[in-house]
Amino acid sequence: MQSVVSQVREAAGDMSAGIKLYGTAVQGAMESAGTLTVGDGSSANGGRAAGLVAVALGQFAEGTEADLAFLPLRASNSANGAVEATNAYITGNLEQAWNAQRQAMLAPDVTALLQAARDRAAQR
Known part of the structure; x- marks a missing residue:
C-alpha cells in the first residue's frame, strides 16, 4: 500500500512541476508575442499596446487555471483518503474507513488554493 501511495504522491509532484513549467512557458x-497598438499609441488618448496572441494566451491560461490546479490536488486527496481508509480498516473502524473513502471521492475546491497563490504572487 505504502509503495502505491508514494508513487501517486511522486506523480502528483511531477504533475505540479509540469504545471509550473507550463505557466512559465x-x-x-x-512576453514574446508581438504587439498591436490600439488608438494613436499615447496613453493620454487611451491607446495601449496589446498583443493579440498574448491576450489569447492569457485568456486561455486564465480559463484553464482551475482545471490545472485541480489535477494534483485531486491526486493528493485521493492518496491521503486511501491511506486514511486503509488505516481505519486495519483498526477495524469501518465507519471511519467509509467516511475517509467518501471524503476522498469529493471534488476538491480549488478556489482557496488559487486565492492563496494569487496572494503570494502579489506579495512578491
Missing part, C-alpha cells in the same frame, strides 16, 4: 510566449 505560457508567460514566456505572452
Whole structure:
C-alpha cells in the first residue's frame, strides 16, 4: 500500500512541476508575442499596446487555471483518503474507513488554493 501511495504522491509532484513549467512557458510566449497598438499609441488618448496572441494566451491560461490546479490536488486527496481508509480498516473502524473513502471521492475546491497563490504572487 505504502509503495502505491508514494508513487501517486511522486506523480502528483511531477504533475505540479509540469504545471509550473507550463505557466512559465505560457508567460514566456505572452512576453514574446508581438504587439498591436490600439488608438494613436499615447496613453493620454487611451491607446495601449496589446498583443493579440498574448491576450489569447492569457485568456486561455486564465480559463484553464482551475482545471490545472485541480489535477494534483485531486491526486493528493485521493492518496491521503486511501491511506486514511486503509488505516481505519486495519483498526477495524469501518465507519471511519467509509467516511475517509467518501471524503476522498469529493471534488476538491480549488478556489482557496488559487486565492492563496494569487496572494503570494502579489506579495512578491
